[in-house]
Amino acid sequence: MSGYDKLIFELSSPGRIGYSLPAPDVPNADPKELLAAKHLRASPPELPEVSEFDVVRHYSRLSQLNYGVDTHFYPLGSCTMKYNPKLNEDMARLGGFARLHPLTPETHSQGALQLMWELARDLAEIAGMDAVSLQPAAGAQGELAGVLMIRAYHLARGERRTKVLVPDSAHGTNPASTAIAGYRVVQLKSDAEGGVDLTDLERNLDEEVAALMITVPNTLGLFEPRILEISEMCHAKGAQLYMDGANLNAILGITRPGDLGFDVCHFNLHKTFTTPHGGGGPGAGPVGVRAHLEPFLPTPVVTKTDDGYALDWNRPQSIGKLQAFWGNFGMLVRAYTYIRTMGPDGLRAVADNAILNANYLMKRLEPHYDLPHPGPCMHECVFSARRQKKLGISAMDVAKRLLDLGFYAPSTYFPLVVEEALMIEPTETESKETLDAFCDAMIQIAREAESTPQVIHDAPVTTPVRRLDQTLAARQPDLRWRPRGG
Amino acid sequence: MSGYDKLIFELSSPGRIGYSLPAPDVPNADPKELLAAKHLRASPPELPEVSEFDVVRHYSRLSQLNYGVDTHFYPLGSCTMKYNPKLNEDMARLGGFARLHPLTPETHSQGALQLMWELARDLAEIAGMDAVSLQPAAGAQGELAGVLMIRAYHLARGERRTKVLVPDSAHGTNPASTAIAGYRVVQLKSDAEGGVDLTDLERNLDEEVAALMITVPNTLGLFEPRILEISEMCHAKGAQLYMDGANLNAILGITRPGDLGFDVCHFNLHKTFTTPHGGGGPGAGPVGVRAHLEPFLPTPVVTKTDDGYALDWNRPQSIGKLQAFWGNFGMLVRAYTYIRTMGPDGLRAVADNAILNANYLMKRLEPHYDLPHPGPCMHECVFSARRQKKLGISAMDVAKRLLDLGFYAPSTYFPLVVEEALMIEPTETESKETLDAFCDAMIQIAREAESTPQVIHDAPVTTPVRRLDQTLAARQPDLRWRPRGG
């Protein structure tokens, strides 16, 4: 239904209904008798009046305007858009999980608590950490929790450190989370190989530094070869080492943040552990720490006692809570299901195949696009369209053309240290056949850039809409539908 | 993914797997030790070797090549393509229904038996019949059961009747089922108004006639006005009156087959009672009878006893079984859910709105297409494209053009008594807005037939494939995939 152009409000017809509610089975149901007029809404909200079928057809059609992993190769770098197993969905929908109230007495939520305790234990093993909190709702909140724990740790030792070092290749959430935690962000340069510039690190590393926050493998898809050195340098100055675990998929069972010297590390369950991305979320961002940071974990902590599992609220040094309840439990069920499905060998095979796929793809595309940092890469590779740019074809143009050829686009213009960046993460769940088809398309585009650039400039033409006017959207924000004449 | 052209076999890669099975947990698992070689398959079947993700993406993409009720208006006449409530699906998937084995002891399937007993009771009330069997798997099997019961009835009374009368407007399953039941089919002419030609009926109605089988409303969407007369004539000759209930949607709560004089009537739960059509099935075709035919119902019959519900196998005069078990239970759950959702007033409103929608649509299209039988119609109306045919545009051409305009097509070339038939059934679950959009498209096509016929001849152009070569398909049947060089 690529021609379908309606909003649900535009299907509305006065008096039509799409709900089913019982008649009141209790006396005096009249709100006016129960509440003062000032509490009662004067006029109904302008919401659609549609039938259930209107709703089903509308959203079925809207869904068809999307590309998703289930229907398209989705090589969005840094996001690990792997297959989301259907079994995970069945498990998350079991009544005892999906219909469990968060404030149910612990005696009646032992299954959920056990699952959380076991998942935290497994994640700690996977990352080589001593304890894990499952509470953060996503990676960014995991970062905030991690930096706040580092902050609490220093304060507990009577140190008021003020700075956090973050490489220029870092994801935007790293500096943003650090700032919210009350630190000044100092940006470190990347060196020619794409790693942390040790001299720049040296220069900035003083007693004011609370932590160094880096991503492993980094956003260039590269493993920081001097990580152990870096870890020593930081710890020598009393700084903590934080690992952004968004790219953990690449090192499962190969090496562990804890063994690399990291004190804190967050996980993105919606990346490494197959919870679906849902069009932007929800995700889950558990955070793991070494023993010295354990006292500062968010409350409550799931513990195992002689008479079962429990929520431990008595954590005097805790940084407190990050969301109202215990974490994005529905996502935890999915991640737990996945880990149990794969087992240790399966998880290691995930990393191996993610790395293999990325390097294969890199090799095939290297002759056609500039590769600022030659491989071997880990789970993803970052090309630059600067060669095409000279022909007037930007990274964005390449992305749009890919849409016409039946593929979602790589991440573009990230990381910022690569001009015209095309950040490609194939993941281990895609087959060689799919990678080859994608590479053929990328190569075709490189050729078109030289021979027939106009088809690229015109792209996309097969999508429900063509290129959209971003400037207009920002200049005259239209952020909500209004009834005609309304 | 309208460009997607693969078969699952074409995704196969030797050694790839998509299943998850446990390792044997019992000793000597080697088949060769348990069975003689002659029983063991010599070479594996040529089946695909694909991953779970291959399968998910393949069938997700294939689904997108279909039009369905959830995404498109689907005015396929005689098929009652109404909205299939999602609630029905949830109910049919409850473990106690979906995972219940048919040979579970009755003590442990009381919920299922109660549901079947209540559904049979409700269908009997809806049709004004005395008893209902839920066993037939679809309408055609309901017809076979009905005619066999009529046969058994006559035989029990020592009468060997040989003929069954069927109007020329009847659906193909009517004569086909009748023939399988061992009767000679005598075709009755329709009169100018589209009803049964009474003189032709008179002429053929003799003691050899076991039954008259008619559809109410008939396949022209018309209610047979002389139905009571016809019923008297038949019964006077000792012939039984069978109603094809495929169009029952039109008369819910308005009139009842039993009250119209019918002795037998089948139901299509996948039409009137919202069970999904599933791309061709499964459906369910319960059959209802008046008391005098009750002894002949298929076995077993669900009965209510003092100690609960039971399957009654002791039916000496029964015609026997139609399928291995008790009926398409999954469909029965859906129909039961629907009836309970609607209640008596809701079901009546269904008929009223089905009739209203059909007449509204008929009125709007009447100026543009020939209407062989003027209204009022019931739940559907049948136009003829003969006017367009003179311009070289056939009913099939109209259908193909509709696909390009975002609608599925009406039934075409049925009933056979109307040349270039376009049989349109909107159903009550479609809104006036949708009907108007469809009528606009039909009117546009009528205009194009005069002004720009080529766009119609070229249609469809927006579908995954264009018009297909039916002759080639029939001349050189290619009914299965074969490995290249295989």
Place this chain on the structure above:
Amino acid sequence: MRYLPNTPAQQKEMLRSIGASSLEDLLSPIPPKARLRRPLNLAAALAEGDLVRHMRALTALNADSDQYTCFLGGGAYDHYIPSPINHLISRGEFFTAYTPYQPEASQGTLRTIYEYQTMVAELTGMDVANASLYDGASSLAEAALMAHSATEGREQIAISRGVNPLYRQVVATYVEGPNLRVKEVPLGDGTTDLAALKKTVSGKTAAVIVQYPNFFGCLEDVQAAADICHEGGALMIVATDPVSLGLLTPPGALGADIVVGEGQGLGVPLSYGGPNLGVFATRTDLVRRMPGRLVGATVDRDGKRGFVLTLQTREQHIRREKATSNICTNVALCALMATIHVALLGKHGLRKVGELALAKAHYAAEALTKIPGVRLRFGAPFFKEFALQLPKSPERVVKRLAKEKILAGIPLKPFDRSLKDCLLVAVTEKRTRQEIDAFVQALSQAVV
């Protein structure tokens, strides 16, 4: 009402443009004295939440085979159903479409059926398969009718007593009209008595029917039966369980002319016995006598591969009383479940399923027959199902084990009085050793 979109205002507006003053005007053709003057006598409408509560209460009275340990078979089996199946068949584009009369807008359905036909042909070892019939039993009946016509009207059907008795009842119903005579062939030690079969087959015989594995789980000598059948110039019909054919020799390699079967085990939920999946396959030279829909490959105007319903001149909507069958609506969605299931299990998975079921069934049989007084009723080799002879009434045993959440098996008395002391036990790949041991334990207590 949430399923009825037109508002009172719209209804008025529509009546106006129709030129009717009320809906009554449109009902004029209906004889007043036949009108229903009262509301239907049905329970009042239930709100969604209340209805869900009611339905859950009903299911609570049924034995969910995930809450009970299921050893029931007899034509329906508790096999592994991979998770993706339900997710994929539930996509509205598959789920709410109908028979693909407009192929250009139905390529999704058509392509899956073509895949299904290929898979069935591969599994059964036959040339062609149709798009599905209702279930295994009605498929068998259709096969008998097809044999009748394919043999220019021969009027006898020789059917082994090893064939599921429920299937035999359905065959009896279907051959009533054409009035064919059904001759039952007795069993030897669990399999068809071939000498008796030889006596039964004659120039009047349209078809010989055996089941493989048969109702008692035993493996027939299909080839031998086929040889006898073909000597008599009849068609060999084999009813089978497709789940077994990853491991067992396909009937097509054993002389079958028509292979039918119940496909429920291929990813279709038990659902109290329906909907099921009628599998039907035959030889190329018989294709025009075949019942049911067929999908074929062809090309579109631009030469692009596409799929259509084909050879429709066999079907009721064209041939009417001369059609090869009366079937119209089939079980396409169940065929899709099977297609996805077979795709997931693939070239080797079904064999593994078969190996597991075979091994577990034999482990169970061995352990069960160690119980004093419990023995295998038949000596013939079996696949995943076997008949046990018990020292106590099977009905009583079943009742007793049900209390322990074990569905022990099917008492055979209702099917054959001579087997009134027998219980039919099925063991699929889903049963764990632990479950089997618990069953043995419970049974040993129940029979003392």
Place this chain on the structure above:
Amino acid sequence: MRYLPNTPAQQKEMLRSIGASSLEDLLSPIPPKARLRRPLNLAAALAEGDLVRHMRALTALNADSDQYTCFLGGGAYDHYIPSPINHLISRGEFFTAYTPYQPEASQGTLRTIYEYQTMVAELTGMDVANASLYDGASSLAEAALMAHSATEGREQIAISRGVNPLYRQVVATYVEGPNLRVKEVPLGDGTTDLAALKKTVSGKTAAVIVQYPNFFGCLEDVQAAADICHEGGALMIVATDPVSLGLLTPPGALGADIVVGEGQGLGVPLSYGGPNLGVFATRTDLVRRMPGRLVGATVDRDGKRGFVLTLQTREQHIRREKATSNICTNVALCALMATIHVALLGKHGLRKVGELALAKAHYAAEALTKIPGVRLRFGAPFFKEFALQLPKSPERVVKRLAKEKILAGIPLKPFDRSLKDCLLVAVTEKRTRQEIDAFVQALSQAVV
């Protein structure tokens, strides 16, 4: 492994074209001494069937709110979830897509978010809403930070003790970094003590925060609080339950500058407390200070309407440490659930839900307080939730009723020692009179 497509042969082939002799070659950058030389110490892989069995066993230890009668609230509620929601959000095109960075291939997601923003604006009575934040509590914390910046760095937050204590804990965590001071305002008889509020608000106050309905179910005088707040030049932040806003006056009409809320009640499963839906709305003039993603309407090259992510210069991926928030992944799918839920309930349905909950809650309160020794703790008007004072330990009562499959409510002691004899009871539209009467019956026995 069924999730890993590349076969050993393909892996070899790929290594060859990469020019690596083995995968080890590709791991060279990893310091050998940091390599894990053993398999991860995790349970071995479970086959699908075994895993399902294990998970079912875990769920059996939890109180499914369809098996228990749920009177629990405190920020999560057992509301009616219409069936279509799960079917629609499960469509892979929604479910497996991510943040719509490529709008041309994401119009489905973008359009639903635009619809969501409109619905939230309508319900809250505000100008604009964002595409969602994590949950109600973190939304409230983000609102506090936004007020801090919008008031050019004012450093005090006045928060009513009527605000959910769990939310207050989250606010405390978020304001730690910017080091704002949180001043708690005491309650009068169930609602904020306005005199005390007046004393608290000063030129240093960045925001006043009240909850409506508040944690105890009581209805604050939001307008009065807003007037006090605005006199002090601070921003009025109201935390709300959108489910109530079909019936109750929207905070936007009561002087709110920022409205946040927990959207779980709008069709999102309880799921043991997450994922939830963080609702966030404000005034047009504050939009550039807003956290989270925003979708806006625009046109494509052909002038056709289309939707895009807009005003992104607020966000971390562009502004980095200067961003209005650190949020990236939000809860889009929960927002979609809410969108579909609100679409189904429509203009009048949410009001009906509110009326039912209101009536049933008052019916329950009346009946419960007829039990000797049981009384309402607060006198202020309430919506669907209320605090009961019990003559027996609430913890003991809860334990006792759980045995009768009733989840009686939330003991308030952990949140406020002064309420150690109180139980917080929530009654949604899902509770039937029968269930309420059974609750009353059980409680009356439990407290004697």
